[in-house]
Every structure is written in structure tokens, then in C-alpha cells.
Amino acid sequence: MNITIDPHEFASKVADQRGAEPVIVPHVIGGAEYFDGPITLREDPTYPDRSVSGAHEASDELVQKAVATARSAQREWESVPAVERAAKVRVGIDYVFANALDWSTRLAVETGKSIAAIEAEVDEVRGFLDVYSSFASEPDHFVDELNGSDEFMTSETILRPYGVFGVITPFNYPIALAAGLSIGAVLAGNGLVIKTSHQGPWSGQAVYELFAAMDLPVGLVNIVHGGDAPAKALVSAEIDGIGFTGSxxxxxxxxxxxxxxxxxxxxIAEMGGKNPVIVTETADIDAASKGIIYSAYDLAGQKCSSGSRILTTPDAYDALVQGVGERVKALRFGDTVEGREVFAGPLTSQEAVDRYERTLAMAQEAGFTVISGSRPEGKGYFAAPVVIAGVPEDHDLARNEHFLPLITISKVETFQDALKAANDVSLGLTAGIFTGKLAEANEFLDRIEAGCINVNGRGHATTGFLPGKQTFGGWKASGSTGKQGYGKWYLQQFAREQTRKFPAGYAGLS
Structure with missing residues (x-):
């Protein structure tokens, strides 16, 4: 059962929140609330003149206190059998359903994302809880008897938690991406300190509240807020590991x-992408255009998995530019409360708008073809979705990650050239191809250097990875471990292996 939001009830809740005083969230350490440090307010990116939330900037001392508190509670939590830990965490599924509207309101006023994107984020947390707790419930997920056992001695290998993990969260999925890392760390037996994004502190607070509903040891999960300084303090603290999503x-x-x-x-880091989509002359151009549009402009391009560079062979180029251009002109960006017709909302900040304008000016000055959709009226951090065609595949516009609602389309001579260009960047998160040739599809699968890949994706070129259906993670500079979120090996990254040998049946021990 997926999370769904009633649009009318949702619009009413968002309107009420926009008219209320900003919600100032506390740091929570050992179950106690702290309102220490200067306050940073978060504006509604749809209506930037309105502050909707805020948090205090955590000091280095407060971050250290959070780590020490988590370490003390972790000793108790580690002794809880994994299957019991999983049962406690699984309680969170009902909590997500019960609080879906509240979470949706937080996401609306702090991120401005569309109803569909909000539902997907909330449902992703439900998926993390379901998938990861199911893995942790398996009797051999953290313990395995080895072949070295005999009638006299028993050997086993066991995964034991590192101790305390810090989790540093991004602005674009302030609930889901904090929750995924945090659930993994806790199920593996670790303590936790979460540092939220200063552009979504109220949404990030929802993750702490989720854990508070699970009957965990007091102080096992703690949360602090602020900008770069608390994040640096957490990395420098007496921490045993870091979970990070960002650049x-x-x-x-x-x-x-x-x-x-x-x-x-x-x-354990997931670190962005410059994600290629290859389109060859045998592709279904209409399907390719549709898939590119979704992957490029969902969340206004502010996704690490967004398809952002299109590599097309000459005979497909003109039709693809036309197809994508027509579709981008039909996209509707706007206020999420306007209903499901709104495809995407605003950018996250004025800095992002300024970066968008600089990037667009660069394309125009270079003489590339620019096809633009429409920008909503108002003072929000909105930007029109843009297609930039005729860009050489090795140009900075086609090689650098922009995190904006724009794509480049580059003409390359052959499929082999497209594949080479697709791999010729340091990032390797997602990639896609649209082709009518089995040989090209197979070669793409064998040679593309990315963690998540699609062939003729229906409705999406490079994205669409949901818990329980696909795993998600990057190669090269896009990931640090080679293990992917939602997968059965993910939890095991939060623990280290210890091999044990002891007398069978503990013979001779009393």
C-alpha cells in the first residue's frame, strides 16, 4: 500500500502553515531538547518573503555531546538481537502512514516540490523501513556459520556495529535520504547523530520523531541542526563512521x-551524477522524449539521478530536439498546492536561481540553441525548464553537474562515440539508452560505467528507483562503497566482520 495525499486536505494544511509563525525545531540529545545557538530561518522557496521554519546552529560542544550520548546508548542497543531490532524499527511503518499529511506539509513549505514528488519521498521512507527491517530479520544476515566447524570446534563470522554513525543530509530529500542512512545504521546496531540540512530542518526533524516512536534506548538517536559548521564538527568528532549524501x-x-x-x-556516501542518455537512430523518439523529460525536470532538476546530458546519433538528432523541445514547452512548474497538474516547483534558493541564470547566459553567449518552457509568475525561486541543443559533448555545459532544470543535447557520430562520451566523466550514478538494436542494448549494459542503468525505460530515462523494486547507488566518484541503497548488502556496510572460533557447545566452559 503506497502513500497517497488528498490534494484538497493537503492544500488546506499548507495554506495554514504558510500563515503561521515559523516552526523552530530543537536539537534533541538524550531525549532532551536544546534551543542553543543562533537561529537560521528557512524561507518558503515558493514565497521567499515568508519564513516557515528554522533551527539553532549547533555548537561544536553540542555536537560532541550528541556523539557521546549516542555512544553510551549504543552499548545497550548492540546487545539486542538483530531480529528484535528489526521488529522495533518496523513499528515506524505505521507511524509514516499516520503522519504522511504532516510530513507532506513540511516538505511543501520547505522544498516546494510537487504533490507526486512529495508522495514519492514519504513513501520511500515506508519502503526503507519495510525492506531494511525484512533483511535484518533474516537469521543469517549478520551471522554466518563457517565451514571450519567440526565436532570439537565451531567457527562463525559475525557482523558487529562500528559504534556511532553521523548522518549528514541534503536539501532535496530532507526526510527520505536522512531516513535511509539512519535506518541502516540503527538496524546494524549503531548509535546515531543526524545533522539536518539548514534548508529543511523541520522536514529533517521528522526523522528523529520517527525514531522516537520506536521504543529505542534513550539517546541512541540524536539530532542537531545548522549549516556547514555543525557538519564539520560532526565529521571531526569521535565518530565511527559517516553517512553522507551530497556533492x-x-x-x-x-x-x-x-x-x-x-x-x-x-x-557511506552517494555523491551526485552527470547522467547520460544515449539515443540512437533506431530508438522510439517519442518514448525517448517522454523519458528524458521526466528524468531531467522532476524536482526541477535538483536530483543527483537526473538525466542531464543527451548523446544522440545524427539521424535521431533533429527529431529528438523537436520532441524534447515540444514537451518541455508543455511542462507546468508552479505552487504545489495548485494540484497534480504541477510537474515541479521552485529551486531551493536565490543562489540556485543566480546559478541558473549564469548557466543559461553561458549557453546563449556560446550560440547554442536554447528552447525554454515557461516560468511561473511571482517572486518564488522559479526557473523555466530549458533544453540546450547543439552542445559539443566535451563542453563544460555537457560535462559539469548543474543541479538545475536544464539538459544539453549533443550530436555524436556513432553509438560507439556516444558510449565513450557517456563514460568520459568522473561521475557514474545513472545512465540510460533508447535503441531498437539488441546489440547496442547489450553493449550498453556491458560497458556503461554507472550504478543504475535503464534500457528503453518506460516513462523515465535514468530515474525511478524505488525500495523493493530496484537498488540505487553510484560508481566512480558518485559512490564510496560499491554497495547500493535498498539492496540486501546495504545494511552490512554499517558493521564490521569478526570471525569467532570456540569449543562446540561451549564445552569446558561454565
């Missing part, structure tokens, strides 16, 4: 820092 540059800096001490600490 490759920040993720790699965290990896370097946690590798520079007396021993390497794990960093």
Missing part, C-alpha cells in the same frame, strides 16, 4: 578526513 567535492573531502587518522573509518 562529490564535499563527499571526497569527508572520505579523505576519515582516512587520515590512525585507522580508516567508513564513509
Amino acid at each position: 562529490a567535492s564535499v563527499g571526497h573531502s569527508i572520505i579523505r578526513q576519515l582516512s587520515s587518522g590512525p585507522f580508516v573509518k567508513p564513509v
Whole structure:
């Protein structure tokens, strides 16, 4: 059963919230609320003159206190059998259903995303709880008897938690991406400190509230708020591992820092993408155009999985530019409360709008073909969806991640050239192809350097990865571990292996 929102009830709740005072969320450590530090307010990106939420900036001392508190509670939690941990966490599924409208309101006023995108985010949390708790309930998920056992001695390998994980969350999925990492860490037996995005603190607080409903040891899960400073403090604290979702540059800096001490600490990171879509002359151009539009402009392009660079062979180029151009002109961006006809909402900040305008000016100055959809009226952080065609595949516009509602279309001579260009970037999160040739599809599957790949995706070129249906994660600079979210090996990253040998039946021990 998926999460669905009644649009009328949703619109009413959002209107009420927009007319209310900002919700200032506390840090929570050991079950106690702290309102320490200067306040940063979060504006509604649809109506930037209205503050809707806010949080205090956590000090270094408060972050250290959160880590120490989690460590104390973790000792008790580690002794709880995995199947019992899973049962406690699974209680959260009912909590998600009961609080779906509240969560949706938070996401609407802090992110401005569409109803469909909000439903998907809330439902993703339900999926994490379901999938991960099911894995953790399997008797051999964390313990495995080894072949070395005999009538005298028993050998087993067991996965034991590292201790305390810090989770640093992004603005675009402030509930789901914090929840996925956090659920994995807790199910594996770890304590937890969550640092929310300053552009979605009230949404991030929902993840703490979710854990508070699970009857976990007091202090096992803690939450702090703020900008870069608390995040840096958390990475520098006496932490045992970090879960991170965000840019490759920040993720790699965290990896370097946690590798520079007396021993390497794990960093479970998903770090963006510059995701190619190959379209060949044998493709169904209408299907390709439809799939590209969804993948590129959902969430106004502010997704690490967005398809953002299109590589097409010459005989498909003109028809594809026309097909994508017509569809982008028909997209409707706007206020989420206007209903399901709104495809996407605003950008997250004025900085993103400024970056959009600089990027668009670069394309226009270079003389590329620019096809633009419409921008809603008003003072919101809106940007029109844009297609930039005729871009050389090695141009910066086609190679750099922009996190904006725009795509580039590049003409390449052959399928082989397209495949080479697709792989010739450091990121490798998602990729797609539209083709009518089995040989091209098979070669794409064998050679593309990305963690999540689609062949002739129905309705989406590079995205659409939901818990229980597909796993999600990146290769190369897009991921740090090679293990993907929603998959059966994901939880095991939050623990380390210990092999044990002892007398069979504990013979001789009393």
C-alpha cells in the first residue's frame, strides 16, 4: 500500500502553515531538547518573503555531546538481537502512514516540490523501513556459520556495529535520504547523530520523531541542526563512521578526513551524477522524449539521478530536439498546492536561481540553441525548464553537474562515440539508452560505467528507483562503497566482520 495525499486536505494544511509563525525545531540529545545557538530561518522557496521554519546552529560542544550520548546508548542497543531490532524499527511503518499529511506539509513549505514528488519521498521512507527491517530479520544476515566447524570446534563470522554513525543530509530529500542512512545504521546496531540540512530542518526533524516512536534506548538517536559548521564538527568528532549524501567535492573531502587518522573509518556516501542518455537512430523518439523529460525536470532538476546530458546519433538528432523541445514547452512548474497538474516547483534558493541564470547566459553567449518552457509568475525561486541543443559533448555545459532544470543535447557520430562520451566523466550514478538494436542494448549494459542503468525505460530515462523494486547507488566518484541503497548488502556496510572460533557447545566452559 503506497502513500497517497488528498490534494484538497493537503492544500488546506499548507495554506495554514504558510500563515503561521515559523516552526523552530530543537536539537534533541538524550531525549532532551536544546534551543542553543543562533537561529537560521528557512524561507518558503515558493514565497521567499515568508519564513516557515528554522533551527539553532549547533555548537561544536553540542555536537560532541550528541556523539557521546549516542555512544553510551549504543552499548545497550548492540546487545539486542538483530531480529528484535528489526521488529522495533518496523513499528515506524505505521507511524509514516499516520503522519504522511504532516510530513507532506513540511516538505511543501520547505522544498516546494510537487504533490507526486512529495508522495514519492514519504513513501520511500515506508519502503526503507519495510525492506531494511525484512533483511535484518533474516537469521543469517549478520551471522554466518563457517565451514571450519567440526565436532570439537565451531567457527562463525559475525557482523558487529562500528559504534556511532553521523548522518549528514541534503536539501532535496530532507526526510527520505536522512531516513535511509539512519535506518541502516540503527538496524546494524549503531548509535546515531543526524545533522539536518539548514534548508529543511523541520522536514529533517521528522526523522528523529520517527525514531522516537520506536521504543529505542534513550539517546541512541540524536539530532542537531545548522549549516556547514555543525557538519564539520560532526565529521571531526569521535565518530565511527559517516553517512553522507551530497556533492562529490564535499563527499571526497569527508572520505579523505576519515582516512587520515590512525585507522580508516567508513564513509557511506552517494555523491551526485552527470547522467547520460544515449539515443540512437533506431530508438522510439517519442518514448525517448517522454523519458528524458521526466528524468531531467522532476524536482526541477535538483536530483543527483537526473538525466542531464543527451548523446544522440545524427539521424535521431533533429527529431529528438523537436520532441524534447515540444514537451518541455508543455511542462507546468508552479505552487504545489495548485494540484497534480504541477510537474515541479521552485529551486531551493536565490543562489540556485543566480546559478541558473549564469548557466543559461553561458549557453546563449556560446550560440547554442536554447528552447525554454515557461516560468511561473511571482517572486518564488522559479526557473523555466530549458533544453540546450547543439552542445559539443566535451563542453563544460555537457560535462559539469548543474543541479538545475536544464539538459544539453549533443550530436555524436556513432553509438560507439556516444558510449565513450557517456563514460568520459568522473561521475557514474545513472545512465540510460533508447535503441531498437539488441546489440547496442547489450553493449550498453556491458560497458556503461554507472550504478543504475535503464534500457528503453518506460516513462523515465535514468530515474525511478524505488525500495523493493530496484537498488540505487553510484560508481566512480558518485559512490564510496560499491554497495547500493535498498539492496540486501546495504545494511552490512554499517558493521564490521569478526570471525569467532570456540569449543562446540561451549564445552569446558561454565
